[in-house]
Amino acid sequence: MNDTQNATKGSERAAYSVNEVAVRHGISPGLVRLEISRGRLKAGRIGRRVIVTEAQIARWLEESSEKAARRV
Secondary structure, eight states, X not given: OOHHHHHTXXXXXXXXXXXXXXXXXXXXXXXXXXXXXXXXXXXXXXXXXXXXXXXXXXXXHHHHHHHHXXXX
């Protein structure tokens, strides 16, 4: 099973790959990587694989929604 199939199963896990984060939130993997490189989304590595924890995803989404609300 690939990352995309795993991400769409709906099971909650502690950490996700860049592709899984992208699929779960309807954005491109490139945008996820950009957010990581800019320091907006915290990520770690297991070997060569970049992973993002559920807690960091939640923090990133909350901060993003707060920024959007301030712009309105």
